[in-house]
Amino acid sequence: MALLEILKFPDPRLRTKAKPVEKVDDELRRIVDDMYETMYDARGVGLAGTQVNIHKQIFTMDVSEKGDERICVLNPEIIHKEGIQYEAEGCLSVGGGAFDKVERALKLRMRGMGLDGKTIELEAEGLMAVCIQHEIDHLNGILFIDHLSRLKQDRIRKKIDKSNRT
Numbered sequence: 339m340a341l342l343e344i345l346k347f348p349d350p351r352l353r354t355k356a357k358p359v360e361k362v363d364d365e366l367r368r369i370v371d372d373m374y375e376t377m378y379d380a381r382g383v384g385l386a387g388t389q390v391n392i393h394k395q396i397f398t399m400d401v402s403e404k405g406d407e408r409i410c411v412l413n414p415e416i417i418h419k420e421g422i423q424y425e426a427e428g429c430l431s432v433g434g435g436a437f438d439k440v441e442r443a444l445k446l447r448m449r450g451m452g453l454d455g456k457t458i459e460l461e462a463e464g465l466m467a468v469c470i471q472h473e474i475d476h477l478n479g480i481l482f483i484d485h486l487s488r489l490k491q492d493r494i495r496k497k498i499d500k501s502n503r504t
């Protein structure tokens with residue numbers, strides 16, 4: 339296994355739209371192992387392929403307290419959304435201590451493919467629902483800060499510029 343480099347905003351590669359995974363093979367399984375290792379190492383609860391410059395529709399997630407509930411979804415698709423929640427989000431790809439509330443669905447139903455190539459359906463709410471929406475955004479080239487006001491985005495960009503200079 340290996341740690342992968344996490345792309346940081348404003349890297350334009352974060353804007354790439356990921357392509358569907360067609361088949362699960364050893365190479366893909368190795369990528370997923372590396373993504374888990376990278377996600378745990380960075381203390382993230384989710385990681386999308388896009389963030390490690392792998393433009394395939396893959397994300398890994400573990401929202402458990404102990405860090406022992408791995409979920410990997412290929413070609414994820416939200417098929418139902420319900421309610422609204424505003425939880426503060428951060429992102430491994432956005433520095434500058436950026437952390438802010440984003441409007442998300444409270445509950446959702448997701449369909450995708452598991453590593454065994456079989457279709458999976460999953461219902462989620464709360465933090466897991468936030469994480470799924472955040473990671474699927476990444477696969478579409480969208481960052482959580484895109485959902486914030488222009489003013490907040492400018493503030494975050496300035497902080498990041500400042501920390502890159504020092």
Ligand code: NI
Pocket residue numbers: 428429430431472476
């Ligand atoms: Ni993120």
